[in-house]
Amino acid sequence: MIIDLRSDTVTKPTKGMLDAMMSAEVGDDVYKEDPSVNALEKRLADMFGKDQALFFPTGSMANQTALKLHTNPGEQVICDKYSHIYNYEGGGASFNSGISCKLIDGNRGMFTASQVEASINPPDFYHSPLTTLVEVENTTNKGGGACWDFEELKRIRKVCDTHNLGYHLDGARLWNALATTKEKAKDYGQLFDTISVCFSKGLGCPIGSVLIGDKDLMQGAIRVRKILGGGMRQVGYLAAAGLYALDHHLDRLSEDHKKAKEIGAVLEDLSIIAKVEPIETNIVIFELEPHVDESEFLKQLSDKDIHIIGMGSNKLRMVTHLDYTDAMHKHLLDILNEF
Template structure:
């Protein structure tokens, strides 16, 4: 038995999801004639109380489209130094949109309104880039699935309003944050100019993200998606997976969170563990003692059929997901307690 805890992107569609995909009514989405895609986009837009939505093959493309919508070449994005749009999108912001970053030193990938305000360049000082957009990631990937409090996001929104900044949410794992914090989609829809949400992580779809904004902005997004090569034809088969996920896979995220926390509790008791980061959602980050090479730990777990990943600098990561079942969880807990170095 191989247990893959490398990411929540490793899941495969369930038989029920596959059946929903098989039964989808489809058309040509490039002409906006796919009824299932159109229904999916409306469903997500209505969920967040936003005017329009657009289906993308990846979250990176959705984020990159938002950056291009919200900025001009030479502008600057304010975000945390661990942000996905900075670290894990292959320099796309500079390649696609010609923008740079003001990277803030936040807490577990989360920044404050005070930090944002201090990070804004004087628009009259033409020697510096023009601050144009604030990027928020929720939950934070490198921050170990940490979640923002709504009150802080509202304070950042006010800073954006006062300084004419666009406000983007990279909500790749926003579903996890909402479950963990008992928040509602419309609370985020009220705050942000653009929001990207992913369906191939916690919700178990094989592909896809959705970008949300007002109708005029999303009409412009159609052209940018085309430029980036993101137009798809009978993508209703994929959108059907998203509809199924919205209807069936959100509340069960609580199981992933519980299992991640239980893994963290066991790890904290082990002599070869230096530190376990606070576990809020489905991402668990931990560090081994300095005398122990992280690669040895990865290989040891692999020999037990347990796959995890390294985040560098001695940090290791486990991510729970819907294909990580309770019987697997019990095996991993027992295996961790028995491992010695």
């Protein structure tokens, strides 16, 4: 039994998803003639109450397109020091858009409206970059799957309105947040100018993200996607996976969250564990005691065919997902209790 908890990106399509993909009606998406892609884009635009949506091969490309749509070279985006656009997109903000990041020292990847206000460069002070965009990530990856307080997101929206700033949501794991909180997709659609959502994480698709937004911004999205190399042809086979996931995999996300919390409860009882971060969704981040060797801990798990991520400084991560079965879960808990 191989247990892979490195990420929720390691999942493989279910039989039902594969059947949906193989029976998809397709066309040339570069000409906007793929009916399956068009159906997915319309469904998401309607779900979030937005004008348009556009399919992308990756979440990074969707986020990078959003940055480009909101900014001009030399400008600046406000984001958390843990944000994906800063840490895990290859420096794309500077390479693709020619912009810099003003990093906020938030709490588990989340910050406050007052911190945003304090981070805005004076627009008439030409020595500093012009602040034009605020970006948030929900749930926070590096922050351990934390869910933002929606009221704080609304307060940040007011700051953006006051200072004429764009507002982008990296919603790679927004589905997990929606499964945990009382908000709906349209609540986020009313709040943000652009939203990216991912299908290859919690929803178990092999590939795919979608950027959703207002018409005035989104009219340039397909051009940016083309420039970034994201023009695709009969991509409806992949869009069909997304449609299937929306129908069959949303409701089960709470199962992943329950298992993550059960893992956390076992870890908290182990003497070798110094700290377990609060667990709200499907990400478990924990820290070993200083005397415990991280590489040796990882090796002992690997020798038992259990694979997780080492984040350095004795901090590690597990992510539960669609392919992590009840049998795997029981086996993992038994192994952990042996430490």
